[in-house]
Amino acid sequence: MMPQMSGYEVTAKLRKNFTLIDLPILMLTAKTQLQDKIIAFEAGANDYLAKPCNREELLTRVHTLVQLSRLNNELKRVNLILEDKVKQRTEQLETANEHLEKIIDSRTHLLANIAHDLGTPVTVIQNYLQAIHSGIIEDDEREHYLQLAYSKIKILNRLITDLFDLSKLEAQQFQFNFRQLTVCDWIAHLQEKFELELIQSKRQFTFQTIPIATNITSYLDEQRLEQAFSNLLWNAVDHTLQGTGEIHVSVTVDEEKSEIKFSFTDNGRGIDDKVIPFIFDRYYRVKKLPEEHRGTGVGLAIVKEIVQAHHGTVWAESTLNAGSTFYITLPIQINE
Numbered sequence: 001m002m003p004q005m006s007g008y009e010v011t012a013k014l015r016k017n018f019t020l021i022d023l024p025i026l027m028l029t030a031k032t033q034l035q036d037k038i039i040a041f042e043a044g045a046n047d048y049l050a051k052p053c054n055r056e057e058l059l060t061r062v063h064t065l066v067q068l069s070r071l072n073n074e075l076k077r078v079n080l081i082l083e084d085k086v087k088q089r090t091e092q093l094e095t096a097n098e099h100l101e102k103i104i105d106s107r108t109h110l111l112a113n114i115a116h117d118l119g120t121p122v123t124v125i126q127n128y129l130q131a132i133h134s135g136i137i138e139d140d141e142r143e144h145y146l147q148l149a150y151s152k153i154k155i156l157n158r159l160i161t162d163l164f165d166l167s168k169l170e171a172q173q174f175q176f177n178f179r180q181l182t183v184c185d186w187i188a189h190l191q192e193k194f195e196l197e198l199i200q201s202k203r204q205f206t207f208q209t210i211p212i213a214t215n216i217t218s219y220l221d222e223q224r225l226e227q228a229f230s231n232l233l234w235n236a237v238d239h240t241l242q243g244t245g246e247i248h249v250s251v252t253v254d255e256e257k258s259e260i261k262f263s264f265t266d267n268g269r270g271i272d273d274k275v276i277p278f279i280f281d282r283y284y285r286v287k288k289l290p291e292e293h294r295g296t297g298v299g300l301a302i303v304k305e306i307v308q309a310h311h312g313t314v315w316a317e318s319t320l321n322a323g324s325t326f327y328i329t330l331p332i333q334i335n336e
């Protein structure tokens with residue numbers, strides 16, 4: 001009975017923009033014929049009530065329709081959250097998949113290279129020995145050739161140790177033996193060890209530490225951490241030159257964060273920004289390195305595994321042709 005536009009037309013217009021669930025419409029009309037009801041539903045009404053109507057009945061029907069609409073909104077909200085979760089999960093899976101593909105790829109690459117990396121030094125050693133044996137080499141040259149053979153054996157030894165560690169890492173048989181240590185004693189011991197270890201490297205080595213209070217301890221596996229530090233130090237040696245190479249270790253303590261921080265800095269060849277995110281991956285190694293610097297790409301993966309087992313963090317910063325710094329943080333306890 002409205003002027004200009006009937007209730008049916010209003011309903012039909014509203015339905016162009018709103019669905020039955022988004023905007024429920026209840027028609028209140030004096031018309032009571034079956035045909036009228038059909039027209040109302042066809043126009044898009046959700047419900048229909050004839051005038052005069054009972055107040056309670058009207059309120060109950062309105063209440064039901066409002067409830068329905070609210071429920072629908074809630075469902076939409078849950079649906080959006082779910083969609084978001086599915087999207088996030090899919091992205092995570094895609095990243096994990098890419099990561100796995102990269103590892104499989106470098107692994108295939110590594111296996112193809114192992115035969116070459118192990119085979120070349122063996123052939124060289126064999127040739128030296130044969131030459132010495134058959135007297136081709138003069139007495140005064142013998143020492144030089146023995147040194148060459150020795151350096152090749154060292155390369156072989158490192159490769160074999162890395163591969164052995166790798167197989168344990170893969171089988172998750174890496175055993176840890178944690179102990180509570182007084183940090184200042186441990187650092188003094190590390191300094192001595194590093195200095196001794198690096199004497200033969202002919203690199204300039206410096207070690208700097210702040211004074212550390214005697215009530216600071218840490219729960220750690222000394223041997224495993226030495227292995228991690230040693231990997232970083234020998235990488236620094238490998239990527240610097242004899243004579244000009246400088247390696248600097250620094251130790252600081254952040255009492256507020258309850259952590260000790262080590263930095264291993266070298267002035268060597270550096271690492272390209274683009275590959276830094278991958279250097280801690282198993283089997284990853286920078287391509288096109290000279291043969292004597294080619295490892296198995298396992299050293300830093302082992303470092304990461306050891307540091308993470310200590311609930312610590314490890315990361316690297318580097319500038320190509322200027323040098324690299326590797327950082328390690330480990331948790332400490334400050335005792336009363």
Ligand code: ADP
Nearest residue numbers: 235236239270279285286295296297298299300
């Ligand atoms: P690898 O045993 O092959 O050296 P790592 O896992 O120790 O493998 O290192 C991964 C890659 O990171 C190597 O290919 C190496 O070139 C690069 N890298 C590691 N440490 C340094 C460093 N101090 N300076 C330059 N490059 C480095």
